[in-house]
Amino acid sequence: MTLLSVRDLTVKFKTRESSVTALDGISFDIARGERVGVVGESGAGKSITGFALMNLLSRPGYIDGGQILFEGQDVTKMTPKQVRAMRGNRMAMIFQDPMVTLNPVLTIGQQMIETLRAHRKLSKEEARQIALVKLKEVYIPSPEARLDQYPHELSGGMRQRIVIAIALLLDPQLIIADEPTTALDVTIQADIMDLLLEMCRSNMVGLMLITHDLGVVSQVTERTMVMYAGRIIESGRTRSIINDPQHPYTQGLINALPQQTPPGSRLKQIPGTMPTLSAMPQGCPFHPRCALATDECRAVMPPLTQYGEVQVACHEVQRLHRELAKMEAAQ
Amino acid sequence: MTNAATKAGTQPGTQGRDSGALLQIRNLERRFDVDAGFLESLKFKGGRIVRDTRAVHAVNDISFDVHKGEAVCVVGESGCGKSTVARMVASLLPPTAGSIHYEGQRIDTLKGRALLPIRNKIQMVFQNPYASLNPRMTIGQILEEPTRYHNRGVSTGEIRDKVTQVMQSVGVDPNWAARYPHELSGGQRQRIAIARALTVDPQFIVADEPISALDVSIQAQVLNLMLEMQEQHGITYLFITHDLSVVEHFGTRVVVLYLGSICEVADTRTLFAAPKHPYTKALLSAVPQLKDDRPNHIRLKGEIPTPIDLPSGCPFQTRCPQANDRCRAEKPRGVTQPDGSLVACHAVEEGRTEPGVESGMKEAV
C-alpha cells in the first residue's frame, strides 16, 4: 500500500534574474514500512528531495510543480497549520548533525515532552513516561538520568540515538534520514544504522535514507534510487542495483570504490565532475562524463524507463534492451 | 646523505633495521591544556581552592617509522589523535614529549628559518579543500607564491613554467590560473592543494584525510592522482584517514590508533587478512560491505571515553570484550608478532583472544 507518492516534483532555486532547476520532475513511491535509499553525490538533489517532502524548503528554493501525496494528502497544497501537524507527527526527519534537531539550552526531557505535548493532549507526567519508553527502545543506558541532561553532556552517538528517539516519539509513518551517520565514527555508525533498521522493521515505519555511502544503502534498504543532477537515473531493488547496475553512472560509482580494485592499482574513476545547476548540459546530464555517450545522448534527455524490475534513464540501456528484444523475436 | 646517516647512528634506538627509516617517531606525546591561564586552573574542591589543570591527552607515547617509498596509513576514529600526529610531523605543532627525526635529523625542535629546508621536503595536504585555499588569491597566485618563495632569484618566466608544469601534472588546465578557488569544485580544489604541495618538490607528504570531504567519484580521482605522484616523484606518504577501504587500497603499512595510543602496526595485507587487536577487529567488521547482505559486525559496548579522563590501564578496556583485571590496571606494550605486526594487547599476548571474541560477539548481539 502506498504511503508516499511523488509525481513530477520540480524544485527550483531563484537566482538573481532567473531560476535554476534543482529537481527536474522526479516521481517515486514509498510503500508502508518500506525502506528506500536515495544515493547520489553532493548537488545531486537528494537532500532537497527530503526537504521538499517535509515542505521545509526555504527561499530561494521553491516547489515549482508536481505532487507529493502523503497518506492521500498533497503536501504542496497544505496550509501551514496542516504542515505543522504532519511534521514530526506523521513524517519525521533525522539530520546529519544531531545538534540541528536538539536545542542546546533545553534538557532532553524538556524537548521530548514539548514535542509530545505539541501534538497530543497529554499531561507532563504522561509525556515523560512516553519519552522514557522511547529512550529505552533506542537502548539508551539509564534513560531517567538522560532526561535531565543537556545535549552537550552527551556523546555524538548518544545524541543521534536521542534524535532517533525523538523522531519515533509520535509513531510517524515515514522517517526521512539525511546522512544520519556521516558525522559519526565507524564503530558507532554501524550501531546507529542497525538501530534505525530495527526501529523501522519493528514499528513498520517507512524510511527514506539519504546517503552517499553505497555500503550503508546496501545493508539497510530494500529499494534504491540513484540521483544525478536533480534526476532519478536508476531505481529498483537494492540488491539488483548493487550487483548489476545498469546506468553507466551507477556502474562508475560502484566501480570507483576502492574495494572494487586490487590494492595499489589505479581506481576506476569517473572523469570530470557533476555539472552545476546553472550550467546543465543539453541532453543526458551525464553525457560529458560518459564513455558510451552518442549524439543522441548529447541531444535528447533519456526518460526513466522500466526494464523488468529496474527503472533506468539511459539511451544505451534502452538500445541494448531493444536489440535483446529483437534477437528474442528473431529466435 | 652520509652526514644524515652518521647522525642517525648516534641516536639511541635507531640502529638495526630502523636506520634506513625516512621518518622516525619516538615516544611522541602531545597534551593540550583545557584550563588555559591561571584563573581558569583554580577550582573549588572540598572547601578549598586548589590549582588543577586538566589536559587533553591527544597523543600518548607513540613510536613508529616510515620508510622511503611507503604509504603509511594512520587510522582511527575521531579524537584518537591521528590529526595531531599529522600536525606534529608537519611541524605545525610542537610535541609535548618525544622526538621526530627526518633523515636522521631531529626536526621537532627546529624553529623559524632553520625549518625551511625541512619545509622543502615535508609537505601537507589538508582535509577540507574549501578551507585550505586562500579565498582571496587566484589559483595562479596560490601556486606561484611558494614557488617563488623557495626559489629566490629565479626569473618570473621560469616560475610560470614551473607552475604550468605542476598544474598539468595534477590534471588541471593551466588556463585556470586566473580563477579563484570558489569557482572550482571540491575535487578540483583538492588537486590545486596537491599541486601547491608539489611546487616545492617534496619527498614526503602528510595527507590529513585528503579525500573524506569529497564525493565518491571524486575520491577515486584524487586517490589516483596521489598514487601517480607516488610513482612519478617517488613520494612517501603519511596518510591519515578513518576510511578503511581507502587504507586497504592505498596503504603499505597501517598504524591503528585508539585514544592517542597505538593498538596495532602491521603491513596492510597482514592487517586485513589477520587483524589481531580486538579494536582493529571491531573496526574492520564495522565497515559496511557492498555485497554482504547481512552485516555481522562486532558491536562494541559504550562509547569512546574522552581523552581528558583516560581510563587506567589499556585505553580500550572500557569497550573491549576481553578486558580483565590486568587490562584495567596495566597499559599493554607493543609486542612484535610472528608475522611481523606489532600489537599492544594483553589478551593477544596471553593468547586468550579467539574464544573471547566469539563470546563477546554473542553477548553484544
Add this chain to the structure above:
Amino acid sequence: MTDQSVENTVLQARHAPRLRAFWDSNIIYAFRHNPVAIVSFTVFAVIAVLSFCAPLIAPYDPYDPAQIDIMNSEYPPAWVNGSLPEFWLGTDDQGRDLWSTILYGTRLSIIIGLCAVVVQAVLGITIGLLSGYVGGRTDSILMRLADIQLSFSTLMVAIIFLALTQALFGSEVFGQYAVVFLIAVIGVAEWPQYARTVRATVLAEKKKEYVDSARVLGFGPVRIMARHILPNSLSPIFVISTVQVANAIISEASLSFLGLGMPPSQPSLGSLISAGFDYILSGSWWITVIPGVVLVVLVLVINLLGDWIRDVLNPKLYKG
C-alpha cells in the same frame, strides 16, 4: 611549443578585463537593488564632490580676509525677508558667505574624519593582527591596553589632550596645526575598535587550513599576516571604517563646538555651528541650523551606507 601557447593563454587570462566581473559581482548587484544604499551613496557623493570642489564652486574664499566684509554679517538666507541675492544661504556673524563657508567646512570635516580613521585603522589593524596571530602574553598585554584606552571616553581624552596642547603651544600655533592635532587625537583615541574587530577575525581565520598550509610552506609570520590573513579580514574592517568615519566627523564637530577644535578662522562644520550658537536666540538661527543640517545628513548617509555594507558583507548572508 605547447608550453609557449599555454604561457600566452595564462597571460591573457591574467589580464582579462575585470570591469564586467565587477559589475556582476554580488556587492554591486546588491547595491543596484537597494534604494536606500543608492540614495545614501548619491547624497554622500554629492556632498563629498561639492565640498572637495569648494575652491572651484564657492563664490567666496572664507580663508581670504580680503573677501570678508564685517558689514555683510548676519544676512538671512534667500527665502527669508531682508536677504541679499549674492548670499543665498545668508552670511555668518563675521560676514562670510555661509554657502562658501559650509563647502570649505564640510571638506575640512570629511578630511579630518577620513585621516583620523586612517590613523585608527593603521594602529588598530597592526595591533589587532599581532595580538590575534601571536597570541599568548602579547595578546593579553595589547588587549588590556585596548581595554584601558576604551574605558576613557574619546571626548575626555581629546579634551584633555587638546586643552594641554593649546596651553602648551598657545592658540596661535595650535590654530595652525589644529587639523593635525585633531586627526592625531581622534585617531589614537579610537584604535581599540579596530584592534578588537581585527583580532576577533584573525582568531577565526587563523584556525582555517589555508593558514596552516602557508605555515607548512615555510612562509614567515609577517607574510602570513599581511598576504593571507589580512585580505580575508577586510570585510569587518570595511564595515567599521564607515561607522568610524561618521564617528570621527561627529567627534571633530563636538570638539570644535567646545572650542577645542578648529579655530573660527578655519571653519569646520563644528566650529560653524559653535560660532552661530551665540546668535541663535538673537534671530540669526541659520548660522547654526544650516551647517547642523549638513552635518546630520552627512553622518546619517554614512551610517546608512555602513549598515548596508554590513548586511552585504555578512558572511552568513553573502556566501549562502
